Amino acid sequence: MAAATDTQNLVAPPARVDFVGIGYAVVLSILIIFPLLVVGTWAFTDVWRYPNVVPQQFGLRFWNQTLTRADVWSALWLSLQLSTVVTLLSAAICLPAAYAFARMKFPGRNVLFFSFLAGHAFPKFGLLVAIAAIFLQLNLIGTFWGVVLIQLVGTLLFMIWIPVAAFQSVDRRMEEAARDVGASPLRVFWSITLPQAGPTIAAAILLSFVGTFYETEGAWLIGAPGIRTMPVLMITFINNQIVVQYGAVLSVLLWVPSFIALLFARRVIGGGAFARGFGA
Amino acid sequence: MTPVSETAAPEPLDQNEDHRRPYGLLLVAVPVLLVVWLVIWPIISAIQRTVWQPTADRGYAFSLDTYAFFFSDRYSLDNLTVTLWTTGMCAFLLLLICLPIALYLRFSTGKLPAYVQSLAIFPMFVPSIILAYAFIRVLGPNGMVDILLNSVGLPKIRTPYLTPWGPVIGLVWDNIPLTVLILLAGLGNVSNQSIEAARDVGARWGQVLWHIILPRIGNSILVALSFSVLGIFSSFTLPYVLGPAAPEMMGPFMQRTFREVNDPQMAITQAVITFGFCIVFGLFYVRSVAKNQGT
Numbered sequence: 051m052a053a054a055t056d057t058q059n060l061v062a063p064p065a066r067v068d069f070v071g072i073g074y075a076v077v078l079s080i081l082i083i084f085p086l087l088v089v090g091t092w093a094f095t096d097v098w099r100y101p102n103v104v105p106q107q108f109g110l111r112f113w114n115q116t117l118t119r120a121d122v123w124s125a126l127w128l129s130l131q132l133s134t135v136v137t138l139l140s141a142a143i144c145l146p147a148a149y150a151f152a153r154m155k156f157p158g159r160n161v162l163f164f165s166f167l168a169g170h171a172f173p174k175f176g177l178l179v180a181i182a183a184i185f186l187q188l189n190l191i192g193t194f195w196g197v198v199l200i201q202l203v204g205t206l207l208f209m210i211w212i213p214v215a216a217f218q219s220v221d222r223r224m225e226e227a228a229r230d231v232g233a234s235p236l237r238v239f240w241s242i243t244l245p246q247a248g249p250t251i252a253a254a255i256l257l258s259f260v261g262t263f264y265e266t267e268g269a270w271l272i273g274a275p276g277i278r279t280m281p282v283l284m285i286t287f288i289n290n291q292i293v294v295q296y297g298a299v300l301s302v303l304l305w306v307p308s309f310i311a312l313l314f315a316r317r318v319i320g321g322g323a324f325a326r327g328f329g330a
Numbered sequence: 331m332t333p334v335s336e337t338a339a340p341e342p343l344d345q346n347e348d349h350r351r352p353y354g355l356l357l358v359a360v361p362v363l364l365v366v367w368l369v370i371w372p373i374i375s376a377i378q379r380t381v382w383q384p385t386a387d388r389g390y391a392f393s394l395d396t397y398a399f400f401f402s403d404r405y406s407l408d409n410l411t412v413t414l415w416t417t418g419m420c421a422f423l424l425l426l427i428c429l430p431i432a433l434y435l436r437f438s439t440g441k442l443p444a445y446v447q448s449l450a451i452f453p454m455f456v457p458s459i460i461l462a463y464a465f466i467r468v469l470g471p472n473g474m475v476d477i478l479l480n481s482v483g484l485p486k487i488r489t490p491y492l493t494p495w496g497p498v499i500g501l502v503w504d505n506i507p508l509t510v511l512i513l514l515a516g517l518g519n520v521s522n523q524s525i526e527a528a529r530d531v532g533a534r535w536g537q538v539l540w541h542i543i544l545p546r547i548g549n550s551i552l553v554a555l556s557f558s559v560l561g562i563f564s565s566f567t568l569p570y571v572l573g574p575a576a577p578e579m580m581g582p583f584m585q586r587t588f589r590e591v592n593d594p595q596m597a598i599t600q601a602v603i604t605f606g607f608c609i610v611f612g613l614f615y616v617r618s619v620a621k622n623q624g625t
Contacts, residue, residue: 070434071442078431078449081503085464086456088474092467100472101480147358156354162362164620169369171612173564175581176601180372183379183594203368206361257601267566271585281459281567288463288571298467301460312455 092298112295121283129280132194133262133268136201137142140258144209145251152217166207176272185272189207192276200268207260212257216250217243253314260311264304280304292319334516366414372607376598383595396599408577410603412494416569416579417562421555424509427502428554433515436520447510454507458500462571465500496572497579501562509554516550517543553618556611558562564604580604 091105092098096112098105116122149164150156169177181200182191190196220243228238266281273279278286284304287297383393400406428450435447453461468474470491479486490496520543528538566581573579579587580600588597605612 068438068440068442071440071446074431074434074446075442075449078446082449082452083466085474086460089460089464101477103477103481143360143364147361150354150357154354154357156352156358158353162358164368164616165362165365167619168365169615171560172369172373173560173580173604173608173617175564175566175584176604176608177369177372179588179597180376181368181497181602182588183598184372184375186594199368203364206365207523210361229569266457266459267581270566273587274589277509280436282458284459285567285571288459288466294467297463301463304457304461308455308457 067253078126089298089301092295095295096297104283112293112299115293117301119296121278125278125280125283128277129263132197132201132277133259133278136198136205136262137255137259139198140202140205140209141255144206145213148210149212149217152214163210166210169203170207175267175271178268182271191272192274194277197269197273197277197279200263200272201262204265204268205262209254209258212254213247213251216247216254219250220246256311256314260307263307342414351440360380368480368544376602376605379595380599396596397603399596400599400603405577406583406600409580409583412577413563414607416494416497416501417559419498420505420562421558423498423559424505425551425555428506428513432510432517433511435514436517441457450510451507453503454557458504458567459571461500461504462568465496465503465572469499491572492574494508496574497565497569500568500572501565504568505558505561508557512554512557513547513550516547516553520546549618552614556618559611560608560615563608 091133093112094110095105097107133309178200181203185191185196185200190199225238227243228242229235233241245296264281266279266285269277269282270285273282280300281304283295284300287300320325332495343363380396381392381394382390383395385391385393430452431446435443435450456464469487469489471489472486473489474487476486490499524542525538528542533541564581564584565579566585569579570582573582580603584597584600584604587593587600
């Protein structure tokens with residue numbers, strides 16, 4: 051990434067108009083933003099019959115109808131419960147482990163560290179089917195805790211690797227200086243380590259909450275029919291095509307947590323660090 | 331990460347770490363056991379259960395019956411074929427779309443490239459279920475594209491919804507961000523000097539791309555491909571919602587075999603077959619990540 055000015059001189063002399071860039075900006079805007087705008091428009095539409103280009107009547111009628119459906123509320127409540135339980139459990143078991151990986155020496159450290167990749171080295175749904183076969187024997191199919199377990203496994207890699215990087219980037223000298231003036235290890239952790247690693251860890255926790263909230267495949271395979279999370283309900287709405295607007299309203303509602311994640315996770319995802327986590 | 335500082339650490343600190351040895355293992359035990367129980371064990375157990383099957387006289391014997399059935403069953407083979415076709419087509423389209431974007435982003439600066447980059451990364455924050463819904467509203471029958479075509483007097487499109495192209499379009503859309511990010515990280519390793527040197531001796535852009543850039547990002551291209559292949563081969567949500575009912579991709583096929591046909595044995599066989607097709611990509615992916623993290 052060195053010498054940004056060099057590249058500018060190399061490729062785009064200041065006077066030239068960046069036609070390639072304009073082309074990409076326009077095409078990507080159409081392909082990526084436009085479909086979402088259509089969904090957003092449907093959510094605030096009361097009547098929109100083919101072939102009108104704009105809806106005949108805008109309104110909030112279907113927000114009211116969607117939000118008074120009992121299945122929507124129970125799915126939302128269940129999804130929030132699941133995401134909270136999974137994220138808390140994941141933080142409780144992963145953060146201490148991340149600290150150990152970043153700071154302690156123990157036998158087998160490297161092998162164990164990379165063992166978390168195992169879950170990502172296999173096609174995901176195949177792995178879910180293999181897990182489901184085991185859950186079948188344990189009577190965990192269709193139960194809350196079955197879904198918690200399967201979603202918990204999905205969070206492990208992020209919840210360990212991102213915090214490990216965060217702990218490793220904390221300046222050891224500051225910690226040692228604090229120890230030298232007589233602070234206890236716990237005090238050092240609380241006052242020096244945590245504030246520096248905190249924001250990245252918070253981003254990891256948020257990512258895992260949002261990721262769990264949208265997790266569809268495990269919930270569908272393990273949870274059905276007893277456990278109907280928000281994305282699972284959304285699939286049934288789409289398949290049954292009852293009322294177009296239900297899906298649109300749910301999409302807009304569902305997108306809110308994702309948007310919050312987008313704002314918070316920019317620091318984690320920006321730069322090459324994130325891509326490098328995927329082996330680039 | 332920093333071998334120098336570790337070896338140079340003062341003696342008392344090292345002893346302190348030694349003293350903590352068992353605690354480190356204790357702290358990582360729970361997540362590691364979880365991986366063993368819910369990733370490694372299911373895979374071993376799946377392989378073992380599909381080759382070591384119960385016999386009529388209540389015993390167990392080595393048998394490849396379920397595999398033989400899969401590879402002789404027309405419907406299963408069709409599903410496998412459509413999965414391979416979808417994966418290959420997605421990988422091809424992803425490279426075709428993402429490599430030019432990544433090249434453009436690497437060699438330009440300013441506000442416009444920043445906008446293009448945020449657009450390319452945006453799909454990462456659109457859950458695939460919302461994407462599926464948006465797809466239907468835009469490309470589905472009487473969708474937005476039909477509306478717009480109709481308004482200028484053109485005929486409707488043949489909708490890709492519920493055809494094999496449906497999942498392809500959705501999966502490509504979904505995988506653009508990671509592919510661009512991985513390729514961009516790879517392009518970071520191509521030095522400006524090497525390109526300038528080639529340009530100085532009169533190389534054209536096509537030659538620079540072919541002889542200087544591509545050889546250096548070959549590894550990143552393979553990583554991006556492995557990652558998308560692993561994700562796409564057994565994808566479930568998008569093929570389930572957007573794809574045809576038959577032939578279906580391995581993801582929906584396994585789900586239906588497991589839940590609706592209620593034949594876990596056959597579903598596991600299908601899962602092991604998907605593992606087999608992806609093993610090369612999985613191993614390559616793990617190797618590259620491990621090499622990169624370089625502990």
